[in-house]
Amino acid sequence: QVQLVQSGAEVKKPGASVKVSCKASGYTFTSYYMHWVRQAPGQGLEWMGIINPSGGSTSYAQKFQGRVTMTRDTSTSTVYMELSSLRSEDTAVYYCARVGRREVEYDAFDIWGQGTMVTVSS
Amino acid sequence: QSALTQPASVSGSPGQSITISCTGTSSDVGGYNYVSWYQQHPGKAPKLMIYEVSNRPSGVSNRFSGSKSGNTASLTISGLQAEDEADYYCSSYTSSSTPNVVFGGGTKLTVL
Numbered sequence: 001q002v003q004l005v006q007s008g009a010e011v012k013k014p015g016a017s018v019k020v021s022c023k024a025s026g027y028t029f030t031s032y033y034m035h036w037v038r039q040a041p042g043q044g045l046e047w048m049g050i051i052n053p054s055g056g057s058t059s060y061a062q063k064f065q066g067r068v069t070m071t072r073d074t075s076t077s078t079v080y081m082e083l084s085s086l087r088s089e090d091t092a093v094y095y096c097a098r099v100g101r102r103e104v105e106y107d108a109f110d111i112w113g114q115g116t117m118v119t120v121s122s
Numbered sequence: 123q124s125a126l127t128q129p130a131s132v133s134g135s136p137g138q139s140i141t142i143s144c145t146g147t148s149s150d151v152g153g154y155n156y157v158s159w160y161q162q163h164p165g166k167a168p169k170l171m172i173y174e175v176s177n178r179p180s181g182v183s184n185r186f187s188g189s190k191s192g193n194t195a196s197l198t199i200s201g202l203q204a205e206d207e208a209d210y211y212c213s214s215y216t217s218s219s220t221p222n223v224v225f226g227g228g229t230k231l232t233v234l
Contacts, residue, residue: 035223045168045211047161047223058211061221100179106215106222108158108173115167 002026004096004113011119017084020116022096029077030054033099034083035109036070038092048094050105051079086120093117125224126151126212133232139200142149142229144212145193150224152193156215159188159197162228163208171210172197199231 007021022034036048049060051070058070064083072079079096093115100110127145134140144151144159151157160168170179172188175195177216195214199206212224212226 037225044228045213045225047221047225050222059220059222062219063221066219097168100170100173107156108170108213109160109181109194110170110173112167112169 002098002111004098004111005098006094006116007115009117009119011121012086014087014120014122016086016120017082018086018118019080020032020094020118021098022079022081022113024053024077024079024098030074031102032106033103034072034079035097035099036068037095037097037109039095039115040089040092043092046092048081053077053079081120086118089119091118091120094112125130125216126214127225128210128212128226128229130227131230131232133234134202135234136202136204139198140201140202140231141215142197142199142210142212142231144195144197144214144226146195146214146216146224147193149218150214150216151190151195153216153217155190157188157190157195158213159186159195160211160213161206161208164229168211202233204233207231 005023035050051058053072069082096113097109098111155175159172162168175190176188187198212230216224
């Protein structure tokens with residue numbers, strides 16, 4: 001079945017970096033754009049950026065420009081999101097989410113990963 | 123402050139209908155038919171309920187429906203059931219500078 005499986009929870013100190021993985025299965029990895037969305041504790045959803053798993057091109061929310069890097073490995077059908085210079089406000093659950101239409105950048109997210117909790121604490 | 127405005131909470135009794143609004147601008151909700159709605163239960167990932175304003179994915183109950191008028195989209199849930207109690211988020215593509223995807227702040231639905 002179509003699914004996205006993310007890496008496990010992380011605890012990081014302020015100033016460090018974290019790299020979250022999202023492994024896709026059950027569909028043609030390169031045909032569907034992938035987005036990253038985060039959710040701070042008790043808060044709403046926040047869009048972080050998009051990656052084209054085919055060519056690797058990316059676009060990031062201005063808020064995260066310079067701190068976030070999204071990459072992909074087509075050999076393992078995995079996308080990655082790395083966030084640097086972590087601060088306490090980055091404590092959140094991070095989700096990868098697939099666009100539901102082939103080769104369309106922006107549309108509804110039909111499949112979500114289970115989420116990865118990242119805690120930033122000294 | 124979220125880019126799209128939703129009521130913080132709504133409630134209804136089993137069997138009743140409720141509507142959740144989602145207000146944006148002509149750069150997002152009003153300008154494109156890329157409005158979607160997500161249901162999120164505590165500790166779980168969001169689940170797609172409505173895409174492109176009014177379409178239901180396979181497997182989603184026909185008690186859920188979506189619509190749009192001007193800059194405001196709406197999610198209606200009819201025949202409320204206990205399992206509908208959850209947080210609901212709207213989302214839209216936006217032509218404003220990044221972010222290119224905006225979410226509402228979320229609405230907590232309580233089934234009385």
